[in-house]
Amino acid sequence: MQKNPLFGILFVGVLILGVIASGCISGQGTSTGTTTSSSGKVIELEFWHGIEAPENQKVLEDLVNKFEAEHPNIKIKVVNYGAQDKAVTKIMAAVQAGTPPDLVWLNPAQTGFFAEAGVLAPVEDFIKNDPSFNKDDIYSGLWELGTYKGKIYTAPFDTNNLAIYYNKDLFREAGLDPEAYMGKALTWDEFRELAKKLTKDKNGDGKIDQYGFMVPFGTLEWTVWTWEVFLWSAGGELLSEDQSKPTFASDAGIKALQYWVDLVYKDKVAKLSDPDAGYKLDDFFAGRVAMTINGPWNYPVLKDQGWLNKTGVMLMPYDKRIATNIGGENLFIFKTTPEREQAAWEFAKFVMSPEFQVTWALKTGYLPVCKSALEDPEYKKFMQENPFIKIYVDNLQYGKARPPVPQYPDMSAAIGKAIEAALLQKKDPATALKEAQAEVELLFRS
Template sequence: MQKKALFGILFVSVLILGVAASGCISGEKTSTGTTGQSDSTATGKVVELEFWHGIEAPENQKVLEELVRKFEAEHPNIKIKLVNYGAQDKAVPKIMAAAQAGTPPDLVWLNPAQTGFFAEAGVLAPVEDFIKNDPSFNKEDIYEGLWELGTYKGKIYTAPFDTNNLAIYYNKELFREAGLDPEAYMGKALSWDEFRELAKKLTKDKDGDGEIDQYGFMVPFGRLEWTVWTWEVFLWSAGGELLSEDQSKPTFASDAGVKALQYWVDLVYKDKVAKLSEPNAGYKLDDFFAGRVAMTINGPWNYPVLKEQGWLDKTGVMLMPYDKRIATNIGGENLFIFKTTPEREQAAWEFAKFVMSPEFQVTWALKTGYLPVCKSALEDPEYKKFLEENPFIKIYVENLQYGKARPPVPQYPDMSAAIGEAIEAALLQKKDPATALKEAQAKVEPLFKS
């Protein structure tokens, strides 16, 4: 059955009720091995690990570097080399090539939808094996739904690093110029029709030259994962699913899928209230900051960027527009531990435990805008105060209750690529949405029969 990220409800209930939770990690420093201590700790030998990630914001990279140095200070026998692999959309071939060459990274920061792909390839050291052998680790402190995202065929392969979801950024000043009260839209969910009408009010030819200078919305354009990830929200909102309930066949070319893609096409060409993003760059904020678009899809991870550039107070957040139901896509990344040597794998697990601890999660959440993966982080006084003072982030926390997630099946990368090609063709008006999606579905159906 396709994973339903209902852990958001639990997440919000813990926040509201203030349920006390124990820490992710106990005070002990024992390892997952049956000996209770890694070879490096016993011998004093320094283990050097490579950690590949695709964190783009310089501010967030700096936070990660600081936390890694903190871990190294607490674990002097483990050193971590950070390697930025670039765009996450293009990372999987690089990672697999390294694994097939026998030189995989020890740790990889990657979206959990890739779990099944790498698990099926047999290149991962399953996280579940470490958990079973490590009494110091409190698995229950991590949201159950996040474990599900890293699970393939009933076994946990990858560990949650952080989590987030999608919503709509809007420019409060442009709302005021259009005679709208921006505060009235904070945390609000509009229907597709209401969103279209709002975008019309925000679309303007400011200099009277017959050309639109300010669009109401920006539609993500391209064929890579960002575009697909954002479109999946509209698919789910229209009542559709990526896969059948038993995950045995793709179903995204349903009437709901066609309706979702047609909505994007109409916003651009029929209603003329949206512009296309740069190819495969729908996550960039250049057009938003420049006032060329009033609304765009984004997540909480740009909190430090907005704060640094003086945009936090000028940016509102509303939920994703809905058709039949409110939806969002649960994002964030997991830690993938690759098969290397028992010594290096053990050291990688020690770092994974640190990442899932409130010590890491609270700092990461406060400084990056990502949402914590462990319940105990919500009990931290500093984080509680942070949420009270930052409605921008609190809206994303509450939005988790509407979340669904990409299925961690091995066919997902190929399915995403096919959907991306279909979206691109439709947005370029080379194919109508129905034809584009049906051809994409026919292309990936054989993958589910093998």
């Protein structure tokens, strides 16, 4: 693998995010399946993912089995790499060891990092050589998420975005009509006032038992991903228009982080999540918070635990403009052998097909990446019967996405540390963000 100076700098930064344990990928095996279908032998692929919900893991396994049944010459070993925040380190350890996975499910913001490292088989090359694939059926904005320097490197697997879950029962207890808030967008001031009404000392001991909102806390990507929505809502951007320098320590960025700090310490209407666990629903289910940031992927969890009808969804609160962060994951095809790369592309095509997308969306709550899936009668009926999901589909119009630049992992780490310092009141938001931006500027100058 040919390396360049930028890759070396970035990989060192990624290693700082987590120590590579000597056995971090031991026991997972390696796929050496270099046999080809023309020889009548089976091509073996490894597919790494970080899907957390057991229900969703089962759906994926069933779909992989379906693919294998339709492609008897391809076998896929599915490996769960754990938390996405540490995935890059594990993947690059495997790459450097000469045993890369064939396919990886990962957020598209990492596209630039791996593209710059020269370890990907660009999806665009497969598209150009495959007239059977209808690229136009995939939303163009999703292709952009996997594009680096004008070339498509990674393919959409699923998509989602962020909104506010709220506990309908706690709204009623506060004298609020929960249905009036479904799909609604509140200003930051309106959201603060709503959180005040939902913050209570239920037993009269002078301590708050129920907070209106939970602020994501920690240094990892979930915290940064959710904060970016507030940055954009205040009119700010992560990078300059030409993506040549960071701009998140602007007045808008400082205002966004100050809003979080004030909700916790000044207004006392929000609690901090456990460290790097803002995506978990424990506090929400226990009634310790009335509102929390989350996405459509927990649809099966809410349904299975009897919470679907008790959970409302409103859009993210806004300052100057309504915003959300487009999430979801892409498929990264790593350089291996021509035969394995082609087999990986066959699986990628299956993933982007309406056959896969409708099933995945119906059973997991993730949103489809292809237009034909939204026209599927079964999915149309599903949205009509589940306003929870339809709100997220409609919310896509307000979406922005993390820039797929190679510096993103280290930029996210720097922002995460700044957010943590501000939320612990170790630094004021302005100081924390400006110091982080100065650190990130060095990456863009190299």
